[in-house]
Structures are given as structure tokens and as C-alpha cells.
Amino acid sequence: MTASNDIGALAAMMFARALESALLTRADCGFQLLSSGQEAVAVGLAAALLPHDQLLCSGRSIAPALARGLDPGLVMAELIGRAAGPCLGRGGRGHLSQPSAGFFGAHAVVAGNLSIAAGVALALQARRDGSIAACLFGDGACGAGALHETMNIAALWRLPLLLVCDNNLYSVSTPRAAALAPRQLSDLATPFGIKACTVDGMDVRVVREAAVALTDHVRNGGGPAFLECISRRFASHSTSARETRGKKELAADRELDPIKRLENALLAEGTLSAQTVEALREEVRAKVMAACAFAEASPLPVPEEAFADVG
Amino acid sequence: MLYKLVLPGPIDDLSEVRVLEWHGSTGTRFNPGDLVVELDTHKAVVEMRASSKTVLRRILVAAGEWQQVGEPLAILSDSADEPLPDRAENLAQSSVTYEMV
Amino acid sequence: MSAEPVRMRRVFFREAICRAVRETLDADPNAIVMGQDVGAFGGSYREFSGLFERFGPARVRDTPVAEAAMVGLGIGAAAAGLRPLVSITYMDFVLLALDPLVNYAAKARFKTGGQIRVPLVVKLTAGAKGQGVAHSQSFESWLMSVPGLRVVAPSNVANAYGLMRSALQADGPVVYVDHKRLFPTSGPLDDSAPEVPFGMATVSRPGRHATVIAHSYMVSVALAASGVLAATGIDCEVIDLRSLAPLDLATVCTSVSKTGALLTLEEGQVACGIGAEIACQVQARLGPVRVSRLGAVPAPVSSNSVLEAASLPDAARVAEAVRRLLRTPEIPPPHRG
Numbered sequence: 001m002t003a004s005n006d007i008g009a010l011a012a013m014m015f016a017r018a019l020e021s022a023l024l025t026r027a028d029c030g031f032q033l034l035s036s037g038q039e040a041v042a043v044g045l046a047a048a049l050l051p052h053d054q055l056l057c058s059g060r061s062i063a064p065a066l067a068r069g070l071d072p073g074l075v076m077a078e079l080i081g082r083a084a085g086p087c088l089g090r091g092g093r094g095h096l097s098q099p100s101a102g103f104f105g106a107h108a109v110v111a112g113n114l115s116i117a118a119g120v121a122l123a124l125q126a127r128r129d130g131s132i133a134a135c136l137f138g139d140g141a142c143g144a145g146a147l148h149e150t151m152n153i154a155a156l157w158r159l160p161l162l163l164v165c166d167n168n169l170y171s172v173s174t175p176r177a178a179a180l181a182p183r184q185l186s187d188l189a190t191p192f193g194i195k196a197c198t199v200d201g202m203d204v205r206v207v208r209e210a211a212v213a214l215t216d217h218v219r220n221g222g223g224p225a226f227l228e229c230i231s232r233r234f235a236s237h238s239t240s241a242r243e244t245r246g247k248k249e250l251a252a253d254r255e256l257d258p259i260k261r262l263e264n265a266l267l268a269e270g271t272l273s274a275q276t277v278e279a280l281r282e283e284v285r286a287k288v289m290a291a292c293a294f295a296e297a298s299p300l301p302v303p304e305e306a307f308a309d310v311g
Numbered sequence: 312m313l314y315k316l317v318l319p320g321p322i323d324d325l326s327e328v329r330v331l332e333w334h335g336s337t338g339t340r341f342n343p344g345d346l347v348v349e350l351d352t353h354k355a356v357v358e359m360r361a362s363s364k365t366v367l368r369r370i371l372v373a374a375g376e377w378q379q380v381g382e383p384l385a386i387l388s389d390s391a392d393e394p395l396p397d398r399a400e401n402l403a404q405s406s407v408t409y410e411m412v
Numbered sequence: 413m414s415a416e417p418v419r420m421r422r423v424f425f426r427e428a429i430c431r432a433v434r435e436t437l438d439a440d441p442n443a444i445v446m447g448q449d450v451g452a453f454g455g456s457y458r459e460f461s462g463l464f465e466r467f468g469p470a471r472v473r474d475t476p477v478a479e480a481a482m483v484g485l486g487i488g489a490a491a492a493g494l495r496p497l498v499s500i501t502y503m504d505f506v507l508l509a510l511d512p513l514v515n516y517a518a519k520a521r522f523k524t525g526g527q528i529r530v531p532l533v534v535k536l537t538a539g540a541k542g543q544g545v546a547h548s549q550s551f552e553s554w555l556m557s558v559p560g561l562r563v564v565a566p567s568n569v570a571n572a573y574g575l576m577r578s579a580l581q582a583d584g585p586v587v588y589v590d591h592k593r594l595f596p597t598s599g600p601l602d603d604s605a606p607e608v609p610f611g612m613a614t615v616s617r618p619g620r621h622a623t624v625i626a627h628s629y630m631v632s633v634a635l636a637a638s639g640v641l642a643a644t645g646i647d648c649e650v651i652d653l654r655s656l657a658p659l660d661l662a663t664v665c666t667s668v669s670k671t672g673a674l675l676t677l678e679e680g681q682v683a684c685g686i687g688a689e690i691a692c693q694v695q696a697r698l699g700p701v702r703v704s705r706l707g708a709v710p711a712p713v714s715s716n717s718v719l720e721a722a723s724l725p726d727a728a729r730v731a732e733a734v735r736r737l738l739r740t741p742e743i744p745p746p747h748r749g
Contacts, residue, residue: 088525095523115481119488149481311521311560311584353424353596
């Protein structure tokens with residue numbers, strides 16, 4: 001991986017963090033699930049995807065959408081329910097989607113996107129061009145039958161599907177070990193013969209390296225793969241969920257900040273200087289402002305949209 | 312003696328058949344166990360086999376045509392030279408075995 | 413063998429479905445079939461017979477027993493460019509697939525602002541025929557009220573073909589509900605059989621005295637009851653809905669305007685059923701009218717033949733319901749002063 005990839009990864013993580021912060025300052029912020037703390041998983045995964053791949057995710061969609069390369073103004077517009085959003089303001093964060101940009105997108109039902117992703121993979125398999133479907137989900141989805149059923153069929157049919165479990169160690173308030181019996185979540189895939197591994201989700205280089213290895217495996221007809229990334233959720237589960245963790249735990253999580261980690265590494269390696277880091281932050285601030293301005297300027301949908309495109 | 316070949320009813324959940332294929336024509340002699348005709352139904356194919364030596368004298372329902380369970384499909388006889396009747400309905404029913412496959 | 417082309421054939425109900433699916437698979441390389449036992453086995457009712465041999469395992473795919481995943485896969489595949497038919501042997505087990513069907517397939521076009529479409533057909537077989545409480549249900553009415561889902565129900569060979577052809581060309585999710593008791597039947601099918609458009613009911617039997625609305629196997633029951641009633645001078649008009657969502661209220665209202673008496677007939681429950689919806693909509697358009705609903709008794713349907721027969725509408729019960737309906741006083745049309 002080249003240095004520019006690392007700088008790009010740092011900028012992408014900074015940008016996701018900054019856009020979410022800007023979103024939170026708004027009165028019309030609405031009900032949000034934030035990616036902060038988990039940016040390395042989204043950015044590391046996205047670095048392994050090619051233009052013709054499709055990325056699906058859960059309701060925690062902001063960093064995945066931005067990492068995939070969606071226009072930030074469009075993303076912000078969708079998040080605040082404006083008509084310029086790719087879903088015309090109707091989907092919001094929970095259903096953020098832009099298939100033309102390789103982002104089949106979010107579905108707010110826990111584990112609800114897994115079999116959908118397998119179906120997308122089935123369609124991509126028929127194209128025979130090496131494109132794959134990747135699906136992001138949390139530890140909370142791992143108790144669902146949908147995961148078991150999807151892994152079974154994906155393995156049987158050797159679907160080009162990469163399952164990425166962003167395990168932030170909590171399903172709302174329930175610690176991972178209280179909800180799920182396996183020693184590690186990648187163990188769920190092993191009985192199906194699916195290539196699986198568990199990595200540090202707070203290190204974007206580690207995530208990227210693992211994602212590249214597994215996407216290569218999937219792309220080359222190796223069948224599906226399962227990547228577990230262990231991350232930390234900096235905020236509570238959602239903007240309406242109470243925080244259940246104590247100050248000490250939260251502080252310890254912050255020590256693992258993937259942005260700080262990569263920044264420090266790049267400074268230590270001489271890839272970046274203090275000035276270039278500051279320049280990067282300035283660029284991020286400007287892009288966030290531009291995205292917000294674009295979204296602000298977009299109108300809300302008209303009430304008649306409530307029954308448009310029903311089908 | 313002359314017989315009518317029928318798929319003997321009543322058969323649960325089966326009222327009509329469509330002839331798939333005759334495994335003989337006028338004059339064909341069948342030995343016990345020989346496949347005489349295959350019938351298509353809504354669920355399975357029915358194979359009808361001769362249970363005694365018999366001669367196929369006249370096919371009444373051609374391949375592709377339909378018939379009710381219990382109604383005549385063909386006229387059979389013990390020997391090839393017995394004169395044929397006008398109608399098959401009054402003939403004795405031929406003993407056949409049949410199997411759903 | 414005749415040199416002239418055969419224009420009309422009598423076929424089994426399963427063959428009408430098979431032909432529609434085969435023609436679609438021939439014409440559209442993106443069309444696929446998925447379900448339990450659809451491959452070499454040819455389908456639980458032989459309704460996919462020969463397709464596996466003709467199109468191969470990539471296009472006619474046996475799945476494990478996992479209805480939620482089957483439908484979810486069908487949805488994702490449809491959204492990404494294929495045209496899948498997912499076949500679930502018993503309507504009862506679509507319950508396992510309601511999350512992807514209702515929460516994704518029915519919502520996808522709306523929630524993505526039109527970016528994602530789901531041209532998927534989910535085929536279900538409804539109805540009671542000796543298989544017991546969890547293999548006998550008809551809950552089409554539950555699916556009819558989901559915005560974004562279309563629901564159709566064939567009643568004979570011709571519309572089994574016509575509705576399946578239409579379903580496999582629709583641009584959104586369609587639930588196609590056939591019935592166990594239709595598979596033993598046969599009927600005529602033209603070589604050049606037409607597609608049956610959605611939202612169009614048909615008059616199966618014209619009549620003057622009472623309108624009987626039915627769909628699927630109950631159309632046969634309604635026609636049998638009409639035969640019984642005709643012998644006593646009661647002339648029923650039987651309407652075959654064919655399409656449940658969208659519903660063809662225009663055809664229904666034209667009939668009820670003529671007869672002034674409406675009996676709705678379904679094998680499902682009358683509580684929150686199709687008849688409830690039709691009765692309400694007819695009265696909203698025509699004003700008060702004599703109406704009665706007939707459906708299954710409010711109980712699970714046993715495999716026991718005595719209990720099953722006691723649970724479901726039959727020709728005798730339909731005829732009695734029509735007689736009772738016609739004994740209630742006519743409601744004069746509203747005064748238009």
C-alpha cells in the first residue's frame with residue numbers, strides 16, 4: 001500500500017468524523033447511529049472495493065457511504081431529509097443508498113441486509129467480471145438466523161460475498177459476550193467452510209490488508225469470506241439511546257482512536273508533518289462546510305412524495 | 312375373450328389421465344409384466360403393465376388425448392382373431408397392474 | 413399427426429404454470445427459478461417439470477429449507493438485475509420470509525427514491541387439502557394491504573398461465589398464490605394464450621340475482637353453488653377477482669349495481685379478509701347494499717377429513733349463504749332528489 005493510500009485513509013476517517021460532528025450540531029439532526037470510533041472498518045473495507053463492486057450495510061451507514069465515495073453533499077442532504085439526497089430524502093441514514101456509485105446501501109433492519117447482499121452477489125456472479133458484494137453488519141446481527149441461512153447458501157453456491165462484521169462489542173446495551181456464544185464471531189463462518197478471520201478494527205491498515213486479502217479470495221472464485229473487525233463505538237448506540245458504559249471504559253476506548261493512531265504512525269514514519277496534518281484538517285473542514293451548505297440549500301420533499309414510487 | 316383396458320378407479324385425488332405413450336400398436340402381443348401404456352396425471356406418471364398374455368386390438372385413446380379414470384383406453388383380447396365389438400364399455404375389465412412413478 | 417398447427421390444448425394446471433415459466437426463461441437470460449425441489453424433482457407439484465433439464469442448475473436452483481434466505485436472495489438478485497421466481501411450496505411458510513418481503517421488497521423502490529426496483533415473483537400454494545393446521549392456510553388478505561406488493565391468484569389453467577406471464581414481466585414484487593386443489597384440474601390453453609393483466613377481474617358466470625365474488629379455488633366452489641341455485645331459479649353472477657392487489661372494484665361495482673346483493677367468498681378468514689375490504693369499498697362507492705361474507709370458520713384447519721370439511725366453504729354452504737342473503741330485504745338506492 002502506498003503512502004498516498006494512507007493519507008487518503010486518514011483524510012477519509014477524519015472526514016467521516018467531522019461530518020458526523022457537524023450533523024450533531026444541527027437542530028434537524030434527527031435519529032442517528034454514528035460511526036465515530038468505527039471509521040477504520042468502513043475506510044479499510046472501502047479501500048479494497050472496486051468500482052463495480054456493491055457495498056451494503058446496516059443502519060450505521062454514514063462512514064460506509066462516505067468511505068465508498070458518495071458525494072458528501074448528497075449524503076448530508078439525505079441525512080437531513082432533503083430532496084437532493086440520493087433517496088430523495090425518503091430513506092435517511094437508515095436506508096441511504098446509491099447503487100450507481102457501488103453503494104447498494106443501508107437497510108435499518110438488524111441482519112436484514114445479509115440475504116439481500118447474497119442475492120446481489122448471485123447477480124454479480126452471473127456477470128463473471130470479478131465484481132463482489134460486501135455487507136457490513138454489527139455484532140448485534142450475529143444472533144440472527146438470517147446470518148446462518150445466508151452463510152449456508154453463500155458457501156454452497158460459492159457466492160462472491162464478503163461478510164464484514166463490525167464488532168463494536170455492544171448491541172445497544174448488551175455486551176457481545178452476553179449475547180453470543182462463540183469465542184470469536186469469525187468462528188460462526190468456519191463450520192460452513194468459509195474463509196474467515198478476526199482483526200483489530202481500530203487500525204485502518206490492518207483492516208485494509210485483511211479486506212484486500214479476502215476480497216482477492218472472493219473475487220477469484222474462492223467463495224464467500226467473513227471478516228470480523230473488533231472496533232469501539234465512541235458514542236452510545238444511537239442519538240436516542242442512553243450511554244451504559246462508564247467513564248473509564250469510554251476513556252480507554254478513546255485511546256484506541258483510529259484517526260489518532262494513523263496520524264501518529266504517519267508522523268512517526270515521516271509521511272506527514274504537523275503542518276501537513278493541519279492542512280489535511282483544514283481541507284476536511286472546508287469539505288464538511290461545503291457539504292452542509294449544499295444540503296442546507298436543498299429543499300425538503302413535497303408532501304405528495306409520501307406516496308410516490310410505491311410500486 | 313375381449314377386455315377393455317382401463318385405469319381402475321376410484322383412485323384418491325385422481326379423476327383424469329392423458330395418454331403419454333403406447334408401447335405397442337394394433338396386433339402387438341404382450342406378456343405378463345410388459346409395459347402397455349404410460350399415462351400422465353396431475354401428480355405422477357402411471358405405468359400400466361399386462362398381467363397376462365394379451366393382444367392389443369384397438370387403441371381408443373391416442374397419445375396426447377384425455378380419458379377419465381375407469382373409462383376405456385383400449386380393447387385387448389386373448390387371441391388376435393376374435394371379432395371386435397362396436398363399443399368397449401360393456402366388456403370385462405382387463406386385469407392389469409399399474410404403478411405410479 | 414396433423415399438418416396444421418394445434419391452436420388449443422387441454423393441459424394440467426401445473427403445465428400452464430410450467431409453460432409460462434419456460435417461455436420466460438427462454439426469452440430472458442436473466443430469469444431464474446429458486447426453491448425447494450424445483451430442480452431435477454421438477455417442483456412439488458411438477459410445475460417446473462423439464463426446466464432443470466432444459467436450462468441447467470445455474471438457472472433452476474434447488475435451495476435448502478430457508479424461506480427467509482430464499483426470498484432475501486431473490487430480492488437482492490432482482491434488485492441487481494436478475495428476474496427470479498422464488499417458489500415456496502406452502503403459503504404457510506412465507507411467514508418465515510415476511511421480513512425481507514415486507515420490510516425490504518415492498519419498501520425498496522420507495523425508500524431509495526426509485527433507484528432500486530425488485531422485479532421478483534414469489535409463488536405460494538395456499539389452501540387446505542388434508543395436510544393439517546400449518547400446511548393449509550390462505551392469508552392473501554394479509555399481503556394485500558402491504559403498499560408496494562402486488563398479489564394475484566389464478567383460478568384456472570388459462571389465468572394460471574396469463575397471470576404468471578404478467579407477473580414475470582412486472583417491475584416490482586408480485587406474490588402469485590395458486591392452490592393445492594387447482595393442481596388436479598385441467599383446462600384449455602391456447603397456443604397463443606394471452607397474458608392476464610393485473611387489476612382486472614372477470615365475470616366467470618353472468619347472472620341477475622346475486623353477485624358472488626371469489627378467487628382461486630373458491631371460484632370453482634362458487635360456480636358449483638351457482639349450478640345448484642340455478643335449478644331453483646336463483647341466477648348468480650360469479651366474479652373471479654384474479655388480481656387481489658390491485659383489486660378491480662369497477663367490475664365488482666358494475667355487477668352489484670345490477671344485482672343489489674353481494675356475497676364475498678374466500679377460503680381465508682372473513683375477519684379483516686378480502687370480503688371485508690370489498691364490502692367496505694363497494695358500499696363507499698354505491699351506498700348501502702345487501703352484503704354478506706363467507707369464509708373459513710375461525711379455527712385452525714385440521715388434516716382430519718371430517719374436521720377439514722366442516723371448516724371450509726363448500727357449494728352447499730355458498731348456496732345457503734346466497735339464499736339467506738336474498739331473504740334479507742333489498743335496500744332501495746339512495747334518493748337522489
